[in-house]
Amino acid sequence: MIEVRGLSKHYGATRAVDDVTFSVKPxxxxxxLGPNGAGKSxxxxxxxxxxxxxxxxxxxxxxxxxxxxxxxxxxxxLLDAKAVHTGRSAVNHLRALAAxxxxxxxxxxxxxxxTGLESVASRRVGGFSLGMGQRLGxxxxxxxxxxxxxxxxxxxxxxxxxxxWVRHLARRLAAEGRTVFLSSHLMxxxxxxxxxxxxxxxGRVIADAPVADILALSSGTAVRVRTPEATRLSxxxxxxxxxxxxxxxxxxxxxxxxxxxxxEVAARSGVILHELxxxxxxxxxxxxxxxxxxxxYHAGGLPTGPASTVPAPNELSxxxxxxx
Amino acid sequence: MTAxxxxxxxxxxxxxxSFGGILKSELIxxxxxxxxxxxxxxxxxxxxxxxxxxxxxxxxSGPVPxxxxxAIWVQSAxxxxxxxxxxxxxxxxxxxxxxxxxxMIRSTLTAVPRRTPALTAKALVIGASTFAVSLVALLGxxxxxxxxxxxxxxxxxxxxxxxxxxxxxxxxYLGLLAMLSLSIGAIxxxxxxxxxxxxxxxxxxxxxxxxxxALAQADWVRNLSAFLPDSNGAGGRMFSYTVAGLPVxxxxxLLEPWQGLVVLxxxxxxxxxxxxxxxxxxxx
Numbered sequence: 001m002i003e004v005r006g007l008s009k010h011y012g013a014t015r016a017v018d019d020v021t022f023s024v025k026p027x028x029x030x031x032x033l034g035p036n037g038a039g040k041s042x043x044x045x046x047x048x049x050x051x052x053x054x055x056x057x058x059x060x061x062x063x064x065x066x067x068x069x070x071x072x073x074x075x076x077x078l079l080d081a082k083a084v085h086t087g088r089s090a091v092n093h094l095r096a097l098a099a100x101x102x103x104x105x106x107x108x109x110x111x112x113x114x115t116g117l118e119s120v121a122s123r124r125v126g127g128f129s130l131g132m133g134q135r136l137g138x139x140x141x142x143x144x145x146x147x148x149x150x151x152x153x154x155x156x157x158x159x160x161x162x163x164x165w166v167r168h169l170a171r172r173l174a175a176e177g178r179t180v181f182l183s184s185h186l187m188x189x190x191x192x193x194x195x196x197x198x199x200x201x202x203g204r205v206i207a208d209a210p211v212a213d214i215l216a217l218s219s220g221t222a223v224r225v226r227t228p229e230a231t232r233l234s235x236x237x238x239x240x241x242x243x244x245x246x247x248x249x250x251x252x253x254x255x256x257x258x259x260x261x262x263x264e265v266a267a268r269s270g271v272i273l274h275e276l277x278x279x280x281x282x283x284x285x286x287x288x289x290x291x292x293x294x295x296x297y298h299a300g301g302l303p304t305g306p307a308s309t310v311p312a313p314n315e316l317s318x319x320x321x322x323x324x
Numbered sequence: 325m326t327a328x329x330x331x332x333x334x335x336x337x338x339x340x341x342s343f344g345g346i347l348k349s350e351l352i353x354x355x356x357x358x359x360x361x362x363x364x365x366x367x368x369x370x371x372x373x374x375x376x377x378x379x380x381x382x383x384x385s386g387p388v389p390x391x392x393x394x395a396i397w398v399q400s401a402x403x404x405x406x407x408x409x410x411x412x413x414x415x416x417x418x419x420x421x422x423x424x425x426x427x428m429i430r431s432t433l434t435a436v437p438r439r440t441p442a443l444t445a446k447a448l449v450i451g452a453s454t455f456a457v458s459l460v461a462l463l464g465x466x467x468x469x470x471x472x473x474x475x476x477x478x479x480x481x482x483x484x485x486x487x488x489x490x491x492x493x494x495x496x497y498l499g500l501l502a503m504l505s506l507s508i509g510a511i512x513x514x515x516x517x518x519x520x521x522x523x524x525x526x527x528x529x530x531x532x533x534x535x536x537x538a539l540a541q542a543d544w545v546r547n548l549s550a551f552l553p554d555s556n557g558a559g560g561r562m563f564s565y566t567v568a569g570l571p572v573x574x575x576x577x578l579l580e581p582w583q584g585l586v587v588l589x590x591x592x593x594x595x596x597x598x599x600x601x602x603x604x605x606x607x608x
Contacts, residue, residue: 069340084431
């Protein structure tokens with residue numbers, strides 16, 4: 001259980017975290033989402049006391065992090081894969097952290113096995129890939145078998161297999177009744193992992209709701225239709241009171257009818273369909289809609305007006321990817 | 325009982341954060357880096373090697389007056405400290421700036437969120453290990469230089485307690501210097517900056533003061549350098565061997581070995597306290 005109340009962190013005139021209030025509950029995965037620079041990492045550092053808040057408080061399991069008798073047993077933290085001395089081996093890094101809390105060598109070997117680091121445990125961390133560093137960070141977070149886990153961008157740098165592993169780990173830890181709080185700037189990642197999502201933009205909470213509710217915030221439910229008779233179908237659909245956007249190659253984006261309803265309309269009129277894909281509830285769309293006014297750094301030259309929901313090339317929604 | 329909280333396959337008791345644990349953690353950290361092994365190895369090579377060389381050179385330069393034998397012995401045994409101190413200063417600084425440079429400090433201060441115990445444990449561990457290594461190296465240097473001198477027909481007096489006190493003082497100087505360097509490293513938080521600051525304090529500042537003293541013809545400036553922590557100031561007095569009856573120039577302050585210790589301890593406490601306040605206040 002993490003309780004953040006009125007938390008703020010100012011760097012001069014910049015409000016990195018601005019009067020943030022939220023709770024992270026046990027037994028579920030809570031996603032912490034926001035563009036780069038939104039204040040996610042700062043908030044997490046404030047929770048474990050690495051940064052001092054300008055105002056407000058953060059309690060973990062009822063107390064300030066530093067006030068716990070055994071902090072590593074209360075909270076496991078992955079703040080930064082680069083929080084390791086590059087000249088030390090993975091096993092010695094973990095032994096050193098474990099020693100502070102009198103955690104034995106047995107548990108060190110357990111977390112090494114759990115994160116699949118056996119083969120590299122005695123190698124110096126300086127030679128680790130980003131993915132191995134990430135696994136070592138997660139191993140360190142699990143050392144104290146903590147009731148609360150705070151993981152900042154845990155899938156950063158992981159290969160697809162590693163991403164799935166983190167996803168399963170997070171779900172399993174939550175299923176064991178632990179509080180799991182993980183951040184990402186990728187909505188698609190959250191869609192697969194989180195039960196509840198807190199969206200941060202420019203240091204403020206702009207959404208705090210179950211995943212389903214965030215999905216519903218998505219601006220309309222669209223269906224992608226591909227047909228050789230695009231003009232005819234779009235006329236038919238507009239008659240039904242829908243909004244149709246025409247693209248190239250007979251591509252239509254239809255809003256206002258479900259995919260089965262569109263299929264029925266087409267069948268009644270004998271229109272051939274090549275594709276009928278609901279792109280409904282893309283979390284990316286919801287996310288972009290939520291954060292478009294709160295992005296700290298816009299790519300130069302891109303339109304920043306409110307109508308712009310153009311996804312960045314690397315952030316295409318999972319649905320779009322499937323349809324190709 | 326709390327046993328139900330642990331995972332079934334695990335038999336470990338629910339232990340908590342303790343200062344003993346933090347000390348052990350810092351010892352693991354110190355001994356698991358190659359730089360530590362290299363630095364301590366260099367301390368050995370420098371003290372023993374220079375002790376042998378200087379003892380050899382002293383013996384070969386003609387007859388030695390009886391009252392000077394002990395002084396020559398101590399000088400040969402401790403001459404390596406002047407070089408070993410550079411290695412110790414670098415090691416002491418790196419103990420903490422290496423953590424800031426790599427980000428390790430965030431892991432350290434997450435495990436020990438009250439921070440001061442982590443800094444204290446670091447200081448104690450680096451101080452005690454440097455002291456222990458230096459003591460072994462200096463005792464070895466003492467025996468080696470005695471053997472070399474005796475090989476040349478110069479008999480040293482092993483029963484002279486002042487010699488052993490000087491060797492102990494030399495190890496104490498290096499141990500305290502490591503703690504002083506750690507404190508400066510914790511204040512500066514950057515390896516290059518920290519090492520520059522420590523070497524500036526023990527190498528450059530004494531020279532600057534002596535130039536200033538010579539130019540200004542001021543005794544008080546010269547006396548000021550007696551209170552600097554370096555091996556020509558208070559630190560050096562800890563491993564000095566004073567020949568009885570030697571005249572001390574008037575208006576010159578010459579600290580006793582124990583006074584040198586006190587001055588150095590004050591330096592360490594002052595810088596450590598500043599480091600403690602800063603590590604507690606700053607964001608990591």
